Amino acid sequence: MIDLLMVLGHWPFRRIDDVNITDFIKVMDKNNVEKAMVININGAFYRDASESNIELMENLKGFEDRFIPLGTVNPLYPAWKDDLREMVEKFGFRGLNLYPNYHLYSLSGERLEELWEEVRSLDLCLSIIVSFEDSRQRHPFDVGPVSESEIIGFLRKHPELKLIVHNASYGMARDIFLSNPNNTNYLFDMTFFYDVPIGETIRFLKMAGENRVCFSSFYPFRDYKIGIMKLKETGISNDSPVFGDNVRRFFQ
Numbered sequence: 187m188i189d190l191l192m193v194l195g196h197w198p199f200r201r202i203d204d205v206n207i208t209d210f211i212k213v214m215d216k217n218n219v220e221k222a223m224v225i226n227i228n229g230a231f232y233r234d235a236s237e238s239n240i241e242l243m244e245n246l247k248g249f250e251d252r253f254i255p256l257g258t259v260n261p262l263y264p265a266w267k268d269d270l271r272e273m274v275e276k277f278g279f280r281g282l283n284l285y286p287n288y289h290l291y292s293l294s295g296e297r298l299e300e301l302w303e304e305v306r307s308l309d310l311c312l313s314i315i316v317s318f319e320d321s322r323q324r325h326p327f328d329v330g331p332v333s334e335s336e337i338i339g340f341l342r343k344h345p346e347l348k349l350i351v352h353n354a355s356y357g358m359a360r361d362i363f364l365s366n367p368n369n370t371n372y373l374f375d376m377t378f379f380y381d382v383p384i385g386e387t388i389r390f391l392k393m394a395g396e397n398r399v400c401f402s403s404f405y406p407f408r409d410y411k412i413g414i415m416k417l418k419e420t421g422i423s424n425d426s427p428v429f430g431d432n433v434r435r436f437f438q
Contacts, residue, residue: 187219188254188430189413190375190402191352194245195227195238197318199325203406207245211252213403213410222253222403223281223350223433225313229258230288236269243277254437256281256313260289261301270301274308280437281350283313286336287329293340302344311436315352317378318407334358341366348436352402353378356386363394373432375402377413388420396422400432 192210214222224246229238239257246253257273259266259282273279282305286293305312317324317331324330337351341362349372351362356379366372376399379386391399403413422428427435 187217187401188433189214189219189222189405190350190373190400190433191315191377192222192224192403192405193227193407194224194242195229197227197407198231199319199328205406207249207253210405211249213405214252217410217414219403220252220430223256223313224253225256225283225315226258227318229283230285235260235263235285235289236265236272239269239273239277239279254281254433255279256283256311258283258285259301260285261298262289262291266301267304270304270308274310280309281311281313283315286314287332293336294343302347305347311348311350313350313352316354316358318353320378334361337362338365341369341372345369345371347371349373350375350400350436353404356380356390359390360393363390363398370397372398373400373436374398375400375404375413376416377402377404377408379416381416381419387416391420391422396426396428397432399428401429 210222226238226242228241229235232238235258242255246255257277257279259269259273291298314332314337321331341349351372351374354374359374376387376390379390381387401413401417403410417428
């Protein structure tokens with residue numbers, strides 16, 4: 187099994203359990219998870235986001251075979267291209283996690299066209315975390331979620347780029363899928379889907395299919411078992427592509 191999202195770093199808006207890579211390994215082993223995609227959330231808040239990539243590599247030493255690290259660059263930062271090249275050529279990252287809402291840019295902005303060219307040439311997978319918390323409960327200093335229209339517009343303009351959409355609500359994921367049903371280069375997790383009382387997880391699986399969805403724990407923001415139980419309760423089999431093959435396809 188592959189976990190689509192684990193989060194290192196400090197979240198400034200509420201208390202989150204202080205965990206490290208060793209804690210990640212323990213909870214992964216306990217739940218029979220072979221690999222996990224991991225980000226360093228500090229990249230959303232550091233003035234120089236590339237420093238979070240250095241931190242992430244330092245934390246992963248000795249455990250590189252268990253994780254798929256996603257780096258971060260801020261495309262509005264003057265040296266972003268150097269940061270991106272370092273992330274790929276020095277650290278070996280194959281994915282890029284973007285924070286358009288925290289770094290204050292639009293996915294459709296002209297300044298980002300150069301970034302998309304670099305992503306294409308380096309064959310990177312993109313990741314966007316729509317929101318870290320329910321927007322109705324967020325701290326007043328926290329930013330709002332990445333908008334549905336931004337993601338839909340991006341997928342229509344750049345269908346060849348691979349994108350993982352984390353923490354979208356059921357309504358957002360449904361609308362993104364229905365607006366781009368033939369594009370196979372994007373995936374969802376279902377962390378922010380609600381199954382009581384309306385069963386959003388199984389409804390989305392029936393609509394979009396198992397090839398669109400991945401297991402994600404969103405640990406330590408969520409208890410590790412929740413994501414597993416949510417998918418198991420839909421009745422999908424243990425060998426479903428949801429539990430690993432969809433992610434492997436993106437990083438072949």
